[in-house]
């Protein structure tokens with residue numbers, strides 16, 4: 455595919471991820487995905503490993519796992535790939551074609567995942583999905599059932615000041631103006647939920663919204679959109695690794 459054709463194909467897609475696809479062209483996603491990659495602690499060498507990417511969307515992390523040597527990568531998604539979200543599967547398919555990737559795809563809901571339906575994987579990526587699920591505890595049990603080694607999970611968090619496990623419930627669009635955000639667990643709850651799902655060891659590897667960033671973001675939200683300052687101040691995001 456030449457440069458002009460690639461640019462034209464890319465322009466037809468509503469992108470979430472920013473993926474370099476050659477000729478110096480990067481997909482115009484709303485997400486600064488490379489900066490998140492630096493924070494999730496994805497092993498640099500995945501040679502011979504099997505990797506499952508749950509809620510893969512445009513597939514940035516699946517393609518990166520393949521690039522790092524994984525023997526098999528399976529990307530799954532349900533909401534966006536099924537046409538319910540504001541994105542589609544078009545970006546994943548275009549990127550896979552352009553990258554000459556062998557990443558496999560499965561359209562499956564988290565709640566339908568099991569060793570029988572998708573298999574068991576050395577490394578499971580569960581990035582930015584937990585808080586979109588109405589039943590997060592069952593989802594974590596499903597994710598545990600397909601994790602043979604290590605889970606890498608990122609999630610939005612709330613009430614970060616609380617030491618005891620607690621979850622904020624968002625019945626409307628109060629979390630980032632997104633009605634598909636249901637839950638904001640605090641970090642203690644994330645750890646406790648992963649252990650309750652069956653993981654033997656859990657480590658928080660990154661809390662990537664430090665206080666000063668949250669303060670500025672909350673100020674902008676208050677001035678620009680009339681959001682409640684304190685509620686936004688205690689929201690952030692963390693990355694956990696958990697071992698079976």
Ligand SMILES: C[S@@+](CC[C@H](N)C(=O)[O-])C[C@H]1O[C@@H](n2cnc3c(N)ncnc32)[C@H](O)[C@@H]1O
Pocket residue numbers: 485508509510511530531532533534535539562563564565580581582583586587
């Ligand atoms: C915020 S995006 C995160 C995408 C990617 N994992 C990342 O971190 O950049 C959430 C993804 O979860 C997917 N998703 C939401 N509910 C799902 C469900 N019940 N089963 C599978 N995927 C789901 C959405 O379609 C979307 O692709």
